[in-house]
Amino acid sequence: MKRILLVLVVLAAAAIAAIHLSGSNLIQVGSMAMNFFRSADNPAGTIVLETRQAVTTSKEAVVVDTLNGNWPSYNRTLTSDRFSPLDSINVQNAPQLKVLCTYDAKVHEPFEGGPLVIDGALIGTTALDIFSIDAATCKENWRTNEKGALGMLPVNRGAAYLDGRLFRGSLDGNLRAYDFKTGKRLWETNIVDPKTGALVTSAPIAWNGLVFISAALGDYKGVRGRVFALAADTGAVVWETPTVPPAPEDVARGTVGAMPLDDMVKTWGNATDVPISGGGSWTSYTLDPVSGHLFVPVGNPSPDFAESVRPGPNLFTNTVLELDARTGAYIANYPTNTPDWHDWDVSNAPAVVTTRGGRQLVTFAPKDGHLYGYDRSTGQRLYRNPVTRIENADVKFSTTDTVHFCPGAVGGGEWNGVAFDPANNLLFTGQDEWCSSVRLEAESKVIATKDGASWMGQQSTGNPLNSMGS
DSSP states (O other), rough: HHHHHHHHHHHHHHHHHHHHHHOOOHHHHHHHHHHHHHHHOOOOOOOOOOOOOOOOSSSOOOOOOOTTTBOOOOOOOOTOOOOOOOOSSSSEEEEEEOOOOOOOOOHHHHHHBOOOTTTTTEEEOOOSSEEEEEEETTOEEEEEOOOOOOOOOOOOOOOOOEETTEEEEESSSSEEEETTTTOOEEEEEEEEOOGGOOOOSSSSEEEEEEEEOOBBOOTTTOBEEEEEETTTTTTOOOEEEEESSSTTOOSSEEEOOOOHHHHEEETTOOOTTSEEEEOOOOOOOEEETTTTTTEOOOEEESSOOOOGSSSSOOOTTEEEEETTTOOOOOOEEEEOSSOOOOOOOOSSOOEEEEEEOOOOEEEEEOSSSEEEEEETTTOEEEEEEEEEOBBSSOOOOOOOOOOOEEEOOOBBBBBBOOOEEETTTEOOOBBBBBOOOOOBBOOHHHHTTTSSSSSSOOOSSSOOOGGOOO
């Protein structure tokens, strides 16, 4: 028996060492294993394929590829239509597709980046690296590594391209620029302090000499969302705008965009010992180059599930925030669900589209499992349609009963936003049908959480991921 225990201890130690040496994150690996065993006895699912014939009326739009086959931003266009007009792959030849080459990212971590394609080069990011490969052969053009700790969330969601430069955020709170052809770092600017729990994981966008990025991890106590615009050539912070009321200790790194702060403060009923937290942004953004308006998906308030310690609608969490891209000043907002106690962020960039009838819309599909459409000219919500399973959405959480609800904390719309096909006047959205079960922690324990720590408000064994899929 002692030999068996000794062998198990040695194997466990070897596994931990292997995870460390490979650059993986122990908590991330543990959570993936946990979810694997949870789903081991799940019944087999079913797949239903739906097809729709293309519209061939005289009103059919003619879509022109103005990007010459490139994909220079996370959602392809600044307006985030996520639609490619390329037609060399079609329903006739798609079954003949085959793998031509592969590229080993050489890391053991979640891969959540949205690759870019510029002039035949495919640009990808890992938690610490940025690389360029030949899209036709997978031969590496260059790869640049930035040293640093992976932390609990070892991810990066992609880069942006503008005028020969690449831009990406980092786990140590920086935005960095690189030369597109060589991968040489051009500049580095710190925008958040990682010691507070804040990270920069989202994919930036770039336009008109500016790069736009936000602070992420609004699920941590004391982390408050902020949106930044930096000069693409120097990295200087041009402006920053808070998505929730700032605290006195929040240091501004640039000119602060005008926001209705008095109205925002009134929507947070926190006690004096409960800091306003949340409103981070962790995916990407949208910009209308005609009006110069920036559209920011804003995440949940924190603590995520324990709404009793932050009563009120908590502006501007769980909204799409429309700002003046040149100044950061507030223009409008497009809300989803308030108050929120499910961790139902606006989790992806909205699409700014013009319908066949000429109406200009802001449309998005956040984590609450609905597709939203707003009229930009009036701000009127035109629809809020369910697009996945909705269960117990109105049931309040408690410390005595476990509530099972859908979509869960990692359900609904995640990183990828809606796509708009202008030729057929259609919107597409992909959804994760994944539910969660939550029982609240006692309010006194929620309030006693240390600053900078995970702050979701549910009973757990110390890992907030254990509430996310059940």
